[in-house]
Amino acid sequence: xxxxxxxxxxxxxxxxxxxxxxxxxxxxxxxxxxxxxxxxxxxxxxxxxxxxxxxxxxxxxxxxxxxxxxxxxxxxxxxxxxxxxxxxxxxxxxxxxxxxxxxxxxxxxxxxxxxxxxxxxxxxxxxxxxxxxxxxxxxxxxxxxxxxxxxxxxxxxxxxxxxxxxxxxxxxxxxxxxxxxxxxxxxxxxxxxxxxxxxxxxxxxxxxxxxxxxxxxxxxxxxxxxxxxxxxxxxxxxxxxxxxxxxxxxxxxxxxxxxxxxxxxxxxxxxxxxx
Amino acid sequence: xxxxxxxxxxxxxxxxxxxxxxxxxxxxxxxxxxxxxxxxxxxxxxxxxxxxxxxxxxxxxxxxxxxxxxxxxxxxxxxxxxxxxxxxxxxxxxxxxxxxxxxxxxxxxxxxxxxxxxxxxxxxxxxxxxxxxxxxxxxxxxxxxxxxxxxxxxxxxxxxxxxxxxxxxxxxxxxxxxxxxxxxxxxxxxxxxxxxxxxxxxxxxxxxxxxxxxxxxxxxxxxxxxxxxxxxxxxxxxxxxxxxxxxxxxxxxxxxxxxxxxxxxxxxxxxxxxx
Amino acid sequence: xxxxxxxxxxxxxxxxxxxxxxxxxxxxxxxxxxxxxxxxxxxxxxxxxxxxxxxxxxxxxxxxxxxxxxxxxxxxxxxxxxxxxxxxxxxxxxxxxxxxxxxxxxxxxxxxxxxxxxxxxxxxxxxxxxxxxxxxxxxxxxxxxxxxxxxxxxxxxxxxxxxxxxxxxxxxxxxxxxxxxxxxxxxxxxxxxxxxxxxxxxxxxxxxxxxxxxxxxxxxxxxxxxxxxxxxxxxxxxxxxxxxxxxxxxxxxxxxxxxxxxxxxxxxxxxxxxx
Numbered sequence: 001x002x003x004x005x006x007x008x009x010x011x012x013x014x015x016x017x018x019x020x021x022x023x024x025x026x027x028x029x030x031x032x033x034x035x036x037x038x039x040x041x042x043x044x045x046x047x048x049x050x051x052x053x054x055x056x057x058x059x060x061x062x063x064x065x066x067x068x069x070x071x072x073x074x075x076x077x078x079x080x081x082x083x084x085x086x087x088x089x090x091x092x093x094x095x096x097x098x099x100x101x102x103x104x105x106x107x108x109x110x111x112x113x114x115x116x117x118x119x120x121x122x123x124x125x126x127x128x129x130x131x132x133x134x135x136x137x138x139x140x141x142x143x144x145x146x147x148x149x150x151x152x153x154x155x156x157x158x159x160x161x162x163x164x165x166x167x168x169x170x171x172x173x174x175x176x177x178x179x180x181x182x183x184x185x186x187x188x189x190x191x192x193x194x195x196x197x198x199x200x201x202x203x204x205x206x207x208x209x210x211x212x213x214x215x216x217x218x219x220x221x222x223x224x225x226x227x228x229x230x231x232x233x234x235x236x237x238x239x240x241x242x243x244x245x246x247x248x249x250x251x252x253x254x255x256x257x258x259x260x261x262x263x264x265x266x267x268x269x270x271x272x273x274x275x
Numbered sequence: 276x277x278x279x280x281x282x283x284x285x286x287x288x289x290x291x292x293x294x295x296x297x298x299x300x301x302x303x304x305x306x307x308x309x310x311x312x313x314x315x316x317x318x319x320x321x322x323x324x325x326x327x328x329x330x331x332x333x334x335x336x337x338x339x340x341x342x343x344x345x346x347x348x349x350x351x352x353x354x355x356x357x358x359x360x361x362x363x364x365x366x367x368x369x370x371x372x373x374x375x376x377x378x379x380x381x382x383x384x385x386x387x388x389x390x391x392x393x394x395x396x397x398x399x400x401x402x403x404x405x406x407x408x409x410x411x412x413x414x415x416x417x418x419x420x421x422x423x424x425x426x427x428x429x430x431x432x433x434x435x436x437x438x439x440x441x442x443x444x445x446x447x448x449x450x451x452x453x454x455x456x457x458x459x460x461x462x463x464x465x466x467x468x469x470x471x472x473x474x475x476x477x478x479x480x481x482x483x484x485x486x487x488x489x490x491x492x493x494x495x496x497x498x499x500x501x502x503x504x505x506x507x508x509x510x511x512x513x514x515x516x517x518x519x520x521x522x523x524x525x526x527x528x529x530x531x532x533x534x535x536x537x538x539x540x541x542x543x544x545x546x547x548x549x550x
Numbered sequence: 551x552x553x554x555x556x557x558x559x560x561x562x563x564x565x566x567x568x569x570x571x572x573x574x575x576x577x578x579x580x581x582x583x584x585x586x587x588x589x590x591x592x593x594x595x596x597x598x599x600x601x602x603x604x605x606x607x608x609x610x611x612x613x614x615x616x617x618x619x620x621x622x623x624x625x626x627x628x629x630x631x632x633x634x635x636x637x638x639x640x641x642x643x644x645x646x647x648x649x650x651x652x653x654x655x656x657x658x659x660x661x662x663x664x665x666x667x668x669x670x671x672x673x674x675x676x677x678x679x680x681x682x683x684x685x686x687x688x689x690x691x692x693x694x695x696x697x698x699x700x701x702x703x704x705x706x707x708x709x710x711x712x713x714x715x716x717x718x719x720x721x722x723x724x725x726x727x728x729x730x731x732x733x734x735x736x737x738x739x740x741x742x743x744x745x746x747x748x749x750x751x752x753x754x755x756x757x758x759x760x761x762x763x764x765x766x767x768x769x770x771x772x773x774x775x776x777x778x779x780x781x782x783x784x785x786x787x788x789x790x791x792x793x794x795x796x797x798x799x800x801x802x803x804x805x806x807x808x809x810x811x812x813x814x815x816x817x818x819x820x821x822x823x824x825x
Contacts, residue, residue, distance in 0.1 A: 033328070034309050034312055034328075034584050035312040035313055035316055035328045036313070037584055037585040038313055038585055038588055038589065038750055039313065041585055041750035041751075042749060042750050042795070042796070042799070045747075045749065045750060045795060046748065046794070046795045046796065051750065052655070053583070053584075053585045053625070054626075054655070055626060056626070056627055056628045056661065057628075058627075058660070058661035059660070059661050059662070062659070063659065066658075075328070076328055076329075076331070077331055077333075078332075078355055080628055105327070105329070108341075109329070109334045109337070109338065110333070110337075111331065111333035111334050112334070198320045198321065198532070199317060199320065200313055200316035200320060200326065201313070201316075243529065244321070244526075244528065244529025244530070244532050244533060245320060245321045245528055245529065245532050246317065246321065246525040246526060246527065246528025246529045246531075246532075247526070247528075247529050249317070249525075249528075249796070250525055250796040250797055250799075250800055251794075251796060251797070252796065253794065253795055253796025253797075254793065254794025254795065254796045254797055257748070257794050257795050257796075258794060308603070309584050309587055309603075310587040310588055310591055310603045311588070313588055314588065350603070351603055351604075351605060352606055352608075353606045353607075353630055380602070380604075383616075384604070384609045384612070384613065385608070385609070385612075386606065386608035386609050387609070473596065473807070474592060474595065475588055475591035475592050475595060475601065476588070476591075518804065519596070519801075519803065519805070519807045519808060520592070520595060520596045520803055520804065521596065521799070521800040521801060521802065521803025521804045521806075521807075522800055522801070522803075522804050524592070524800075524803075525800055
């Protein structure tokens with residue numbers, strides 16, 4: 001298959017972002033849910049970034065000034081974490097640190113939905129969620145089923161565009177085919193593997209990787225697309241080894257490391273992955 | 276060896292529960308200790324369930340109404356988590372959502388012992404712990420050594436029956452041979468592997484798997500036996516690969532996925548595992 | 551290469567400590583950051599110790615009396631954890647339980663720097679950190695970059711000796727070559743592998759392993775050296791399998807189990823690892 005470059009993002013930009021991530025080792029501050037802290041840190045390390053889980057109210061704002069990027073993921077919230085997230089997001093926005101909002105399970109649960117919507121005012125560089133979460137964040141949809149989406153990606157497209165317009169950032173809706181919007185631009189990323197949904201934290205780690213890429217790519221669309229491509233290529237290579245869900249998660253980390261700029265270039269030249 | 280069906284649970288019931296777990300993908304809300312959240316989520320995903328770690332005071336009761344089952348595990352408690360657990364257990368009981376209590380390290384430590392005993396009033400469908408924990412919950416025994424049992428399973432049998440009588444649910448005492456009681460019935464499950472004690476969260480994940488089975492099997496005895504059988508068969512298959520404790524934990528996840536209803540049927544037909 | 555025994559620690563002492571760890575299964579209470587709780591528990595289990603993550607204000611002091619050793623790691627602090635740590639350290643010191651302080655990211659961040667410095671008054675048996683953290687704890691240096699050291703180990707030597715003089719315990723500065731000081735003694739441990747820095751929690755787990763060794767070796771210098779040797783030998787064996795960062799972390803656990811007293815003796819007889 002001959003790859004067709006999409007209108008709004010060029011393969012060279014994705015390849016350059018992958019190279020920059022390894023070269024610059026961005027320091028990614030993560031305020032994320034306790035279930036996925038370990039896998040998130042390991043995904044960032046495997047990809048070439050440096051994670052720092054600084055998520056308390058005393059330190060989160062100051063660190064958001066120093067960090068290369070910030071991830072805010074509202075799973076396993078409590079009042080203290082919610083306050084620390086608000087402080088970090090506000091500081092990131094004020095100091096020009098790119099930051100990513102991952103609205104885990106937003107829509108169905110009142111507390112985190114309120115917290116996530118308030119965080120939108122601090123203009124996240126990228127919002128990344130599944131279709132139900134993006135619909136929930138926008139105030140539409142019926143809410144998902146815990147962290148699982150019950151809505152299709154394309155159904156969330158209007159909501160994604162509405163959020164992107166409001167924040168000025170990009171919105172990535174992850175699914176079988178991921179859709180990423182920014183301004184008037186829309187890019188789709190295909191591939192990945194169902195085993196990603198059989199290991200906890202794959203989606204949340206993708207959010208952290210979007211933050212890492214946002215630290216090295218000026219264009220939020222390029223950052224989000226690069227992270228989704230990186231995860232998808234690594235997942236396909238790991239799954240090709242014919243493994244169960246436990247081994248898959250480990251090999252996926254190996255492949256996130258192995259998939260360098262050259263591997264991304266090769267993939268994009270033949271896969272038709274982005275459209 | 277010819278398998279002898281125990282008096283109170285038939286192999287077909289265990290096989291049917293395994294099949295139902297894969298078919299229905301029960302949504303299991305976990306309020307569990309922070310050490311084991313990741314492995315617990317991955318065990319549920321590998322087995323075919325859907326985990327959701329909704330454990331804050333604002334959301335735990337509402338989610339317990341929606342969830343297929345709830346796990347409450349009192350390791351790494353703090354005041355906020357204790358309150359969220361009480362709300363979730365009360366909501367589960369009131370709404371008919373099956374729920375499992377895992378009294379981690381109860382007996383030796385006052386705070387969690389008090390919290391766990393108060394949770395008993397919400398009539399857990401199944402209590403799952405080791406011998407020291409079950410003795411501690413019943414107010415007997417000297418307390419374990421952290422999460423390790425210093426008492427034998429059979430010594431805990433009277434305590435287990437007393438708790439089961441009080442709650443109307445089942446009580447599972449995990450050990451070299453697991454003993455599960457409900458009403459006047461007693462079933463023993465043998466097998467598993469010592470490597471399960473060399474990886475953190477294997478016991479806690481078993482508690483979560485009991486909850487997943489309780490969502491698909493009406494009889495709490497069947498649910499508890501099915502979870503213990505599933506874990507034991509998978510552990511034996513993983514350990515048979517001659518691996519160290521790190522690799523074992525990963526292969527165990529692979530095998531929890533691979534051990535489907537057919538594998539359970541084959542095992543029960545030849546192993547004499549339940550008695 | 552012929553091994554030259556350093557002046558202050560004899561290979562037989564390290565070998566004996568490794569054997570004692572397996573024989574006695576010390577109960578190690580861990581008050582540690584949420585990112586690394588799982589890997590920390592698994593490292594302790596693989597090495598032959600028994601972890602117990604008892605870290606709430608109601609239980610931490612009482613458990614520090616029962617435990618064989620205590621680890622206090624100030625990553626992902628909040629006010630409640632900080633209070634529980636203070637209570638545990640005070641109780642450990644008063645009751646003669648050896649305890650280890652790991653000053654994660656101390657120096658650059660005010661809140662945890664203050665908490666860590668206050669903990670020093672309870673005379674930790676061993677302080678273990680990277681160069682930036684040890685400098686930060688002593689009130690010198692510019693602070694690291696999250697958990698990454700931006701200073702060299704030898705630059706931290708004066709700070710390490712100053713802290714050791716103040717506490718009466720040992721101070722271990724981990725790096726490419728680790729330097730461990732106690733009283734007038736200085737020992738260097740070489741080896742390990744860069745992949746240890748590509749998996750989250752390797753350094754934090756090393757701190758927990760120092761605590762486990764402090765439970766079985768009277769001399770804090772021996773305890774710290776033994777833990778650093780154990781980690782380094784296991785890491786080299788795991789990395790020799792030519793694996794990526796995900797698989798490395800798993801094989802490292804396998805090797806922490808496999809590296810027994812005989813393996814340590816063999817290594818020290820030929821490696822020149824300690825000097």
